Amino acid sequence: MCDANGSNKYSISFICSKAPNPSLCLQAYNSDPRSQNVDLSGLCQIAIDFSEKSARQTLNLVNQLLQNAKGVYGNRLQTCAFHYLNCANLFNQTGKILQSGDFQKTMDGVNGALAESANCDAGFIKSPLKEPNELRQSSVLVQQLGAVAVLTATWLIK
Numbered sequence: 001m002c003d004a005n006g007s008n009k010y011s012i013s014f015i016c017s018k019a020p021n022p023s024l025c026l027q028a029y030n031s032d033p034r035s036q037n038v039d040l041s042g043l044c045q046i047a048i049d050f051s052e053k054s055a056r057q058t059l060n061l062v063n064q065l066l067q068n069a070k071g072v073y074g075n076r077l078q079t080c081a082f083h084y085l086n087c088a089n090l091f092n093q094t095g096k097i098l099q100s101g102d103f104q105k106t107m108d109g110v111n112g113a114l115a116e117s118a119n120c121d122a123g124f125i126k127s128p129l130k131e132p133n134e135l136r137q138s139s140v141l142v143q144q145l146g147a148v149a150v151l152t153a154t155w156l157i158k
Contacts, residue, residue, distance in 0.1 A: 010040045010155055018151055021144040028145060044152035045098055048110065051146045052091035055117065058138040059084035062120075065132060073129055080120035080135070087116035087142065091149075098153075107153040114146045 012035060016025035028050045029035040035046050062081045069077050094109030121139050124131035131139075 010043070010152075012043065015043060015148065015151055019144070020147050024141070024144055025148050028148070040152060040156055041098065044106065044149060044156060045095055047145070047149035047152050048091055048095045048098065048106075051110070051113065051142065051149050052088055052095070054138070054142045054145050055084055055088035055091055055113065058117075058135070058142055059088055061135060061138050065135065072127075076123050076127060076129055079123050083116045083120040083123075087113045090116060091146075094149075103153060103156040107150065107157060110146060110149045110153055114143060114150070117142045117146070 012026065012029045016022045016029065019025035029043070029046065032046050032050065035043065038046070059081060062077055062084055066074060066077045066081065090109055090113035094106055094113065097109055098106040117139055121131065121136070
């Protein structure tokens with residue numbers, strides 16, 4: 001496996017050893033057959049793809065929770081739905097930016113997507129309402145997977 005400059009410095013095991021949740025990182029890469037023979041840019045694309053998928057799953061969860069939500073709680077979840085729609089769309093757009101070779105904008109896009117995810121959580125931190133546990137767990141998953149995209153994008157810039 002080679003990086004964008006043709007060296008073998010970055011392997012899945014190396015990348016995942018630097019991730020906040022190494023076992024989740026390995027599981028995500030190992031579940032994608034594309035990860036077997038790609039360079040660092042390809043690994044970044046895969047990380048963006050699994051981050052987007054996780055963000056869309058979280059958006060679906062928020063929409064399910066919204067079905068029975070009312071009042072302030074419903075408003076908070078509406079805000080989360082907005083943030084997770086933005087999060088998923090930013091991951092999608094960032095994948096296209098990566099293909100253009102603009103690694104700094106790739107990193108900026110991933111960080112923007114992660115900020116949208118964090119904004120959902122922040123809305124509950126500032127509120128007397130408790131964030132549903134399943135939403136918090138899903139949000140952590142988005143953050144941990146997105147961190148892998150940040151790592152790979154960082155190394156592409158170097």
